Amino acid sequence: xxxxxxxxxxxxxxxxxxxxxxxxxxxxxxxxxxxxxxxxxxxxxxxxxxxxxxxxxxxxxxxxxxxxxxxxxxxxxxxxxxxxxxxxxxxxxxxxxxxxxxxxxxxxxxxxxxxxxxxxxxxxxxxxxxxxxxxxxxxxxxxxxxxxxxxxxxxxxxxxxxxxxxxxxxxxxxxxxxxxxxxxxxxxxxxxxxxxxxxxxxxxxxxxxxxxxxxxxxxxxxxxxxxxxxxxxxxxxxxxxxxxxxxxxxxxxxxxxxxxxxxxxxxxxxxxxxxxxxxxxxxxxxxxxxxxxxxxxxxxxxxxxxxxxxxxxxxxxxxxxxxxxxxxxxxxxxxxxxxxxxxxxxxxxxxxxxxxxxxxxxxxxxxxxxxxxxxxxxxxxxxxxxxxxxxxxxxxxxxxxxxxxxxxxxxxxxxxxxxxxxxxxxxxxxxxxxxxxxxxxxxxxxxxxxxxxxxxxxxxxxxxxxxxxxxxxxxxxxxxxxxxxxxxxxxxxxxxxxxxxxxxxxxxxxxxxxxxxxxxxxxxxxxxxxxxxxxxxxxxxxxxxxxxxxxxxxxxxxxxxxxxxxxxxxxxxxxxxxxxxxxxxxxxxxxxxxxxx
Numbered sequence: 001x002x003x004x005x006x007x008x009x010x011x012x013x014x015x016x017x018x019x020x021x022x023x024x025x026x027x028x029x030x031x032x033x034x035x036x037x038x039x040x041x042x043x044x045x046x047x048x049x050x051x052x053x054x055x056x057x058x059x060x061x062x063x064x065x066x067x068x069x070x071x072x073x074x075x076x077x078x079x080x081x082x083x084x085x086x087x088x089x090x091x092x093x094x095x096x097x098x099x100x101x102x103x104x105x106x107x108x109x110x111x112x113x114x115x116x117x118x119x120x121x122x123x124x125x126x127x128x129x130x131x132x133x134x135x136x137x138x139x140x141x142x143x144x145x146x147x148x149x150x151x152x153x154x155x156x157x158x159x160x161x162x163x164x165x166x167x168x169x170x171x172x173x174x175x176x177x178x179x180x181x182x183x184x185x186x187x188x189x190x191x192x193x194x195x196x197x198x199x200x201x202x203x204x205x206x207x208x209x210x211x212x213x214x215x216x217x218x219x220x221x222x223x224x225x226x227x228x229x230x231x232x233x234x235x236x237x238x239x240x241x242x243x244x245x246x247x248x249x250x251x252x253x254x255x256x257x258x259x260x261x262x263x264x265x266x267x268x269x270x271x272x273x274x275x276x277x278x279x280x281x282x283x284x285x286x287x288x289x290x291x292x293x294x295x296x297x298x299x300x301x302x303x304x305x306x307x308x309x310x311x312x313x314x315x316x317x318x319x320x321x322x323x324x325x326x327x328x329x330x331x332x333x334x335x336x337x338x339x340x341x342x343x344x345x346x347x348x349x350x351x352x353x354x355x356x357x358x359x360x361x362x363x364x365x366x367x368x369x370x371x372x373x374x375x376x377x378x379x380x381x382x383x384x385x386x387x388x389x390x391x392x393x394x395x396x397x398x399x400x401x402x403x404x405x406x407x408x409x410x411x412x413x414x415x416x417x418x419x420x421x422x423x424x425x426x427x428x429x430x431x432x433x434x435x436x437x438x439x440x441x442x443x444x445x446x447x448x449x450x451x452x453x454x455x456x457x458x459x460x461x462x463x464x465x466x467x468x469x470x471x472x473x474x475x476x477x478x479x480x481x482x483x484x485x486x487x488x489x490x491x492x493x494x495x496x497x498x499x500x501x502x503x504x505x506x507x508x509x510x511x512x513x514x515x516x517x518x519x520x521x522x523x524x525x526x527x528x529x530x531x532x533x534x535x536x537x538x539x540x541x542x543x544x545x546x547x548x549x550x551x552x553x554x555x556x557x558x559x560x561x562x563x564x565x566x567x568x569x570x571x572x573x574x575x576x577x578x579x580x581x582x583x584x585x586x587x588x589x590x591x592x593x594x595x596x597x
Contacts, residue, residue: 001073002036006303008277009033013040015245019237020273021222021265022247025300026291026573027282027530030247032072034220035065037245039073041216042083050213051082055091056220061528062086065220088219088229089189095210096196096232097187104198105182111195115188125440130170130177132436137174138190140259141197141227145175148190148259155393155433190259193228200235211240222268223248226259230268246272251295254524254567261559262566279303282530284310287572287579293595294569310577312354316592317343318585321540324500340537343582347535348518350578354533362532363518366571368539389474389498389506393433396425397492401477405469405507416459423462426490462488474506475499523571533578536571540584547587550594 002013009029012022013036024030038054056062062085069075079085086094093113101111115121115135123131136149144160151158156170167175178191187195200207219225219233237244246268253262278300280288285302292299302308320339323330344365351358390398403418421437424445428435449455465484467477478492478499485491519531538546549561557565572579583591 002040005033005036006279008275008279009036011275012245012247012277013037015275017243018273019242019271020245020275021269022245022275022277023269024247024249024277025280025295025297026249026252026570027280028249028277028300029279029281030249030277031061031064031220031528032068033277034218034247035068035073037218038065038085039069039075042075047082047215049082050215051084052216052218053083053091053214054085054218054220055088057087057089057224058221059087061220064528082214084214088225089193092193092196092229092232093189095213096199096206097192100199100203100206101187101192101195102185104195104202105185105187107183107185109185111187111192112185113189113192114186118189121188123438126436126438127177127180128173129436130173131181133174134177134181134186135188137178138188139178139194141194141231145171145178146259148188150388152388152390153395193226193232197228197232197235200232200239204239207235208239211236211238214241215243217241217244219244219246221248222246223250223253223262223265224260225264226261227264228259230264244272251297251566252527252570252573254527254563254570282307283573283576284308284312286310286313287575287577290314290579290595291569291573294565294572304576307576312578314572314579314581314595316581316583316588316595317346318588319343319537319582321584321586339585340582343537343580344535347533347580350580351533354578356532356578358517360517360519364526364529364531364533364574365516365518365520365535365537366523366526366574367521367537368523368567368571389494389501391493391495393429394493396422396429396437397494398422400426400466400492401469401474401503402507404463404466405503407463408469419463420459423459423490426492430489462490469503472503473499474501474503477503523567526574527570529574530576531574532576533580534571534575535580535582536568537582538568538584540587546583547590550590 002010005013009032012033015037022030022033024033034054038052041052054062054065056065065085066079069079084091098111102109105111113119121135123134126132133154136147136153137145138148140146147154147158154170156168158171159168160171162168181187182191182195200210217233217236225233233241233244246265248265250262250265250269253260253265278297280300280302281304283291283302283304284307288300288302320331320336322333322336347365348358348363351363356362399418399422403415403420403422405415406412407415407419409415420442424442425435425437428437428441428445446452446455449458462485465481465488467480467484469477474494475496478494482491519526523536540546546564549557549565572581581591581595
């Protein structure tokens, strides 16, 4: 059953006891190796009270382990007590936060998880104007409040201390609000992890009991752990958990927005036992040689006989990036799209030449950067902070614009709700800049207008003042809308420098699954996936120049730049045979200098 594993995979499979970190390169079959170890433990040991806790970061990853146990190792029985295969967050919730979190929350009720991915945070009777930030914030390992939503979701600048050295009043108000709702039993997932750690530290008996629930801990994708999650693991280790295997690829840590830091994984690799899994079972040697320029591995060896010697050298191609200088286009949007279409056609032709079927399983076109939205016709709802057209404390303007677009495109119910909320906030913010609209306030406003009939007439009047969003640039549309709304003393505000984009591109919806025969998506969406051929398109990021990054060693650039290059690394490590990297044509020389020398 295990004879086909490589020598290095057998080292993982046969690992007995202790603390060990497996550093695995892309395509090394780390999940397969994890499944092999679980299978061998299940088949060779008689577990009664203490079992195996196999933890990962997504349900998809957990299901992949279960699938491999079934199809590759014949483990067809239900994985249940005393074993679990689940996400790390679910483990924390089930064994620590939900049964014991109330002890640290000072709550008399069992905790309730709110916010993504559980339920919308929508309090009917708000504690104050800061309750809107409850699901957008949490506490870091040192107990300081931190954002878990983009900065533009807050109506103030996030400076923790004022000039007097005191906690910023806005932040203190959020802290007070957090504790108010903790006492009522509410917490988001990040809060749950923070409270779980406090619980283990304050109640050693609880920590000792949980530590003794499982004999083996196997944590997949461990490079994505944050400081609090790793501290929970360390605390359980302190109280008796002495068999822990962490497995991951620090070069694929691309969730720093979720407070994950690859340095945490690196430190454990230095402190604990080590297993290096540097055999690539996915890609050709030429692709392995290409991607090593962004890798912490000195070299990875292709050991898949089907593709190891595949004779295609990865290509770096340039496209014309739309550029505007004052009122004259250096490169027009049309030229830019035509330039990209040529690369797309060339990529498909290469696939056909190499007899690679163009379908969603074999071929992927990936992109990085929302600034490419018009070029590749995708939705641009999720923004990097420095690319967003939405201003702090003006998200009601987004609701009005999106609501109008949805309403015009037949989604009357959702469009009406956004317009209703957006216009009420726009009106109320004229006298209270911190105003936040709740369902209860909407009801009060309807009463102010003399009932629902009068309110609806008033709202339709405002809706009709808005110009059509069809085929309009956001920047131009806002100018016209403000002119029409002037008599109502309503002014929509946006970040003009980021508003040269069609509203259809902003809110038109993501590409339909059947629009293209190949897979089309973000780099983040394909982590862990494999394709025969990949085209990765990179744009330019405001305040983050790839060319400057490429001129330095990875350890010499800022952490946020390192993550950006790790995202590129994930994208270029997906294919087995064909890899094309497309960048702005003015940057091609620097990219080739980095990868092709």
